[in-house]
Amino acid sequence: MREHKLSQQLAGRKFGCYEPRVTIDDAPRDGLRGGPRELLRLVASGAAVSRADLARLSGLSPSTVSQRVEALISEGLLQETGAGKSRGGRRPRQLAVPTGGALIGAIDLGAHHARLGTLDLTGRVVEARTRPVRIEDGPEAVLGALLDEVAALTPAATVPGQRGGAAGSGLRGIGIGIPGPVQYDTGRIVSPSRMPGWNGFDVREFCARRTDVPVVVDNDANLMALGEHRAVHADLDHAIYVKAGTGIGAGVISGGRLHRGAQGSAGDISHCRVVADPGPLCSCGNTGCLEAVASGAALVAALCEQGVPVEDLTGVMRLIDDGDRHATALARRAGRSIGEILAVVVNFFNPQVVAIGGRLAECEPLLASMRATLYERCLPLATQALLIERVVTGPDVGIMGAAQLVVDRVVDPA
Structure with missing residues (x-):
């Protein structure tokens, strides 16, 4: 019926x-x-x-x-x-849409850095900056410092219709992206694999109490998907956006809207198995997961095991740019692993575009290997019109998605 x-x-x-x-x-x-x-x-x-x-x-x-x-x-x-x-x-x-006075605060939190800024109600970035973070310092210390920076970016201006807020704060709300599983309805982080001390933490309640404005919290890959889709692919109904950096995740656009699934875990490809036992141990406790093979953290670990001195993903990217054969081979293997998982997604979901963002999207050997694997493993019907590309919005894509989510919730808080 x-x-x-x-x-x-x-x-x-x-x-x-x-x-x-x-x-x-x-x-x-x-x-x-x-x-x-x-x-x-x-x-x-x-x-x-x-x-x-x-x-x-x-x-x-x-x-x-x-x-x-x-x-x-x-x-x-x-x-x-x-x-x-x-x-x-x-x-x-x-x-x-007013372009002065009313602002949205946005934070895109990563494992080692955070992008934060303010945007107006049209989604235009007013000011943005990147700062290093130590995720292991815990949620209260990390989020508290980031919220203070957002407040410092907000001019002293009152906002018509503002719900609460410190006098003259000018904020209509704050959107926050988290590099781990988020239960969207509650704003709580659930069993993150690389965020010690964050499990079960109520990000939304903590931040709302600190700022007295509406706060929305989502997975960082979801916010990248929302930001890129609204800015670049608004005319497409079905899309997959992969965020590949220290970790790996994906956001899903279905029917033109962000799709989170029943509990908010849709698009979490990081712990799909790509290597049979004995595969490398993953931070989640299983073995052979995509994140344990193809993430930036996995590339750093693999190079160190081979005796190649490298400290972080920036060092890995430098080696690849210099033509280091070990780093390049690992990047190609990572691209193939990502492509194998995405081939299942493409065959099952049939998106119009697959776009990859994050630091690893800058790695041409990885991107070429991923693209070749997709064409090799997918049905011809699924790829005959498929766009496979890099995210083009730039480093602000996450905060753009966060701001859009705030506007959506302020307009229609259901």
Whole structure:
């Protein structure tokens, strides 16, 4: 019965960049399309500059659009910027997303470094910086220091509709990416393999208490996927984004929306087995996992075992650039291992694009080996139109995804 009703609702509708997309974990509460966050996206993208544009693109009635626009204006998420050109009758009042005052704080936490910054409500990066971190110092010390830096980047400005917040903080919310499994509904970290002292820590509650603004927390690969998809592939419905650095993870876009699965672990390819016993021991306690073979940490460990002095992933990349045969061979092997896992994903999921980001995406031997393995192992139908490419948004892709997630939650907190 439920499927029949849904098919009736969708009958005759065309699906495109701004058309309805329905998923279990990210559908608007108030219908298949035209929810508040969708209206905000239409204005932020430049596709709509007036209420009439929003009604035409969303299919909603003018009165419904007006109600939702007024609510967004009252929250400080939209503003009227003057009168546009008339096509007969009254000149329409133009709409825009405010670019001053209201800011989103964003933190993309890695194993050794964090990218943090502030962005406006359109997703434009206002200021960003990278700082070293010691993940082993524990969540309170690491997050506390990063939150202080975000606060230092925020000018003293009040924000209309701000929920709480220190006086003049100017923040509408903070988005945080974590390099480990995150239970999205609770904001808790669950059994991270490379984050001693972080298991079970409630990141959302800790950060919300420190800042008194809404906080959203997700896996870092998910935020990379969200940031790159919105910026580069918004017209594609199905995509896989792989983050390959010290560790390895992936984010999944399905039906045009971020897909987390039932508990938030969708896309966690790091502990899929690629080497039969006796494979290398993984940080999770199993053997032969992808992360134990193909991650930056695995490459460092393998080179050290071969007597090649290297301290970190930067050193590995330098060796590969210099043509070191040991490092290059390991990079090619890592690319093949990643490709073998992604071949299963591509055959099963049939995405339109597979994009790889993170430090290892800069490694051409790895990327070439991964691409060749995908074409070798996948069905021709699955790869005949498949895009295989690097993430192109740059180092800010994670904080861009974090900020977008905050905007989505502020507009529609369901």
